[in-house]
Amino acid sequence: MAKGSDPNGWSRARGLVVKTLVLIGGAFLLKRLTKSTTRWDHAKIVARSLSGEKFSREQASRDPDNYFNFRILTCPATEMVDGSKVLYFEQAFWRTPQKPFRQRFLMVKPCPKDLKCDVEVSSYAIRDVEDYKNFCDRPRDQRPLPEEVIGDIAEPLTTLYLNRCERGKRCLYEGSTPPGGFPNSWNGATHFTSELMVLKNNEIHTWDRGYDDEGNQVWGVKEGPYEFKPAPASSFNGMFSPLNFPLSQPLEKKIEGSFVLQE
Secondary structure: OOOOOOHHHHHHHHHHHHHHHHHHHHHHHHHHHHOOOOHHHHHHHHHHHHOEEEEOHHHHHHOOOOOOOEEEEEEEEEEOOOOOEEEEEEEEEOOOOOOOOEEEEEEEEEOOOOOOOOEEEEEEEEOOHHHHOOHHHOOHHHOOOHHHHHHOEEEEEEEEEEEEOOOOOOEEEEEEOOOOOEEOOHHHOOEEEEEEEEEHHHOEEEEEEEEOOOOOEEEOOOOOOEEEEEOOHHHHHHHOOOOOOOOOOOHHHHHOOOHHHOO
C-alpha cells in the first residue's frame, strides 16, 4: 500500500459512490414505475388484447346446454388518421372456422375527454362481408388494402365504454354500452346491451342480451358472459377431434336463444 494512503477514506469514498448509484438507479426506476399511462396507451392495450384467435371451448365443455364452442378471430386492419385502431373481427363455430356468421370492424380509441372512461370500442358493419371473409387467415398481399378498409367501414352498430379495473380485480378493463343500450328488433327485442371485460393473458369476456319494451330478456345467455381464451398452439389438433364434446341437444334448439344470431 502506498505511503500516506488512507484505507478508511477510500472505503468511505467507495461507499458514497455506491449509495449515489443506488439513489440514482432507484429514482430512475421509480420514475419509470410511476410514469402515467397515456390515453393512447390504454387504447393500444385494449386493441392488442382483443386481437388473436380465441375460443369458448372450456366454458362450453363445462356447460354445453348454455354455451357453444365459438372461435373468434381478430386482427389489425388499418389505422385512421387520428390514430384510432381498426380491427377486423369474425366469429364462427369451432368446427367451421372458414364460415364466419358474424363479421365486424372494431374501432378502438381513447374516450373523449368529456366522458369518464378510458377506452371506446365501437363496432361497424362491413360493406361487402364476402370480401373480408377469413381476412386474418390470408397472406397480407391477399387482403384488402388499408385504404380500401377505410372505405368499407359502413354504419355504426354499437359502442362500449371501458374503464381500467379497480386494483385487486382479475380484469384489466371492463365496460358496457350506455344505459338503454342500442336498438334491436331480433326475436321481439326493442334494444340490447353489451358488456366487455378484458382480462390478463388476452382473455376476454363478452355478454350481449336483448330486451323487449317491458324489460324482459328475449335473447342472449342468462347465466353469464361468454369467456374467450387464447388456445395454446398444441391444442389445435385436439380442437378438431371428433371426441370434442358432442352437442347435448339439437343445434337448432340450442341456437334459438343464442346472442350470436342477433344483428
